[in-house]
Amino acid sequence: MDELFKKIKINPKDLQLYKIAFSHSSYANEHRAKQDYERLEFLGDAVLDLVVADYLYSNKKENEGEMTKVRASYVCENALYEYSMSLGLNNYIKVGHGEEKEGGKFKKAIVADIFEALIGAIYLDLGYATARKTVLNIIVPYIENPDIVFFSDYKSALQEYVQTSQQSLHYELIKEEGPAHNKRFTVQVKIDGIVYGTGVSGSKKEAEQEAAKIALDKLAI
Amino acid sequence: MDELFKKIKINPKDLQLYKIAFSHSSYANEHRAKQDYERLEFLGDAVLDLVVADYLYSNKKENEGEMTKVRASYVCENALYEYSMSLGLNNYIKVGHGEEKEGGKFKKAIVADIFEALIGAIYLDLGYATARKTVLNIIVPYIENPDIVFFSDYKSALQEYVQTSQQSLHYELIKEEGPAHNKRFTVQVKIDGIVYGTGVSGSKKEAEQEAAKIALDKLAI
Numbered sequence: 001m002d003e004l005f006k007k008i009k010i011n012p013k014d015l016q017l018y019k020i021a022f023s024h025s026s027y028a029n030e031h032r033a034k035q036d037y038e039r040l041e042f043l044g045d046a047v048l049d050l051v052v053a054d055y056l057y058s059n060k061k062e063n064e065g066e067m068t069k070v071r072a073s074y075v076c077e078n079a080l081y082e083y084s085m086s087l088g089l090n091n092y093i094k095v096g097h098g099e100e101k102e103g104g105k106f107k108k109a110i111v112a113d114i115f116e117a118l119i120g121a122i123y124l125d126l127g128y129a130t131a132r133k134t135v136l137n138i139i140v141p142y143i144e145n146p147d148i149v150f151f152s153d154y155k156s157a158l159q160e161y162v163q164t165s166q167q168s169l170h171y172e173l174i175k176e177e178g179p180a181h182n183k184r185f186t187v188q189v190k191i192d193g194i195v196y197g198t199g200v201s202g203s204k205k206e207a208e209q210e211a212a213k214i215a216l217d218k219l220a221i
Numbered sequence: 222m223d224e225l226f227k228k229i230k231i232n233p234k235d236l237q238l239y240k241i242a243f244s245h246s247s248y249a250n251e252h253r254a255k256q257d258y259e260r261l262e263f264l265g266d267a268v269l270d271l272v273v274a275d276y277l278y279s280n281k282k283e284n285e286g287e288m289t290k291v292r293a294s295y296v297c298e299n300a301l302y303e304y305s306m307s308l309g310l311n312n313y314i315k316v317g318h319g320e321e322k323e324g325g326k327f328k329k330a331i332v333a334d335i336f337e338a339l340i341g342a343i344y345l346d347l348g349y350a351t352a353r354k355t356v357l358n359i360i361v362p363y364i365e366n367p368d369i370v371f372f373s374d375y376k377s378a379l380q381e382y383v384q385t386s387q388q389s390l391h392y393e394l395i396k397e398e399g400p401a402h403n404k405r406f407t408v409q410v411k412i413d414g415i416v417y418g419t420g421v422s423g424s425k426k427e428a429e430q431e432a433a434k435i436a437l438d439k440l441a442i
């Protein structure tokens with residue numbers, strides 16, 4: 001993980017913590033006596049919330065209702081997934097044989113969780129100040145880039161847009177394949193009858209979210 | 222506020238922050254150019270969540286689901302109100318003339334908010350380490366006292382108890398007095414027809430919660 005530590009500019013002391021941060025419960029279960037990342041994720045979630053609260057408090061003039069909303073968008077699953085992928089954290093994840101991947105990739109929720117677990121590990125290992133600095137280095141470029149907005153729910157965002165512009169919105173299940181325990185759903189989203197996005201995932205709901213995300217990108221919302 | 226600073230063992234640098242921490246919006250509105258405590262409360266809420274998460278992570282063996290539940294009970298309104306009153310923070314609250322009190326006392330929500338706002342002020346003024354130490358000094362005695370349990374919702378807790386013991390539960394509005402804008406409700410809670418608690422408040426719901434809390438204390442739950 002040296003490359004990762006260099007990338008996020010930390011000098012870890014307790015390497016064991018970082019191993020735990022990347023261990024999914026399915027992996028921990030198969031390797032007795034090892035802990036999984038879930039408790040670290042709980043801790044990292046709280047670190048993130050505070051660091052972002054502090055940043056918004058100190059740098060924006062928003063009231064607490066607006067800050068709550070803005071923060072939610074930068075710590076939602078889609079945002080965490082983006083941070084995680086941008087650092088290549090997915091390369092270090094360990095899951096057990098029982099944990100199915102979707103299309104050869106880790107499930108989005110796991111990739112997102114790993115980011116929080118890593119922040120939890122840094123907080124425990126190197127303290128709040130280092131964890132804060134690390135989080136700010138990663139997240140502030142997103143917060144300060146007006147072209148990037150995370151939606152915790154792309155379908156709702158698209159619905160809102162379509163309502164405003166009085167267009168029709170429709171999701172269509174195009175394909176359903178694979179065995180029962182490992183299905184793959186392909187969903188298209190149509191606005192006024194025109195395809196704006198196609199999503200593929202292990203759950204129909206997630207495939208719809210993916211399709212909606214692509215549509216939102218096309219519409220440049 | 223010197224007495225308070227001595228009690229919580231801090232040496233404040235920026236006194237203005239602490240003034241804001243005790244200023245309700247109704248007071249700020251009447252004294253133009255002053256800020257109210259709401260943004261500090263947002264920040265303090267996040268500090269509290271992290272400090273308690275850290276404490277539970279480091280001192281308990283609970284999984285993340287249990288930690289989430291336990292933390293919720295120690296940062297719920299009833300708990301914050303208790304911490305606030307135990308420090309006498311209510312003596313420093315400033316509200317405007319428009320803000321009605323209930324029975325001569327500040328509303329519970331305001332007293333609870335003030336605690337979070339104070340923690341937010343300490344975090345900004347003296348840093349995370351001092352805020353953490355202050356929070357732990359106040360909260361750990363509650364966490365480690367098996368006789369103290371905070372319920373975010375006393376009525377639900379009582380309902381649960383009564384269901385288990387197969388008794389009947391009934392709330393009765395005994396008295397309703399005062400002018401429309403400042404009503405006082407008196408509610409009794411009866412278990413199997415016997416009065417277990419009486420609550421008095423400006424809202425019927427809150428009076429029921431108070432009555433339920435007294436009943437829970439009597440039942441030693």
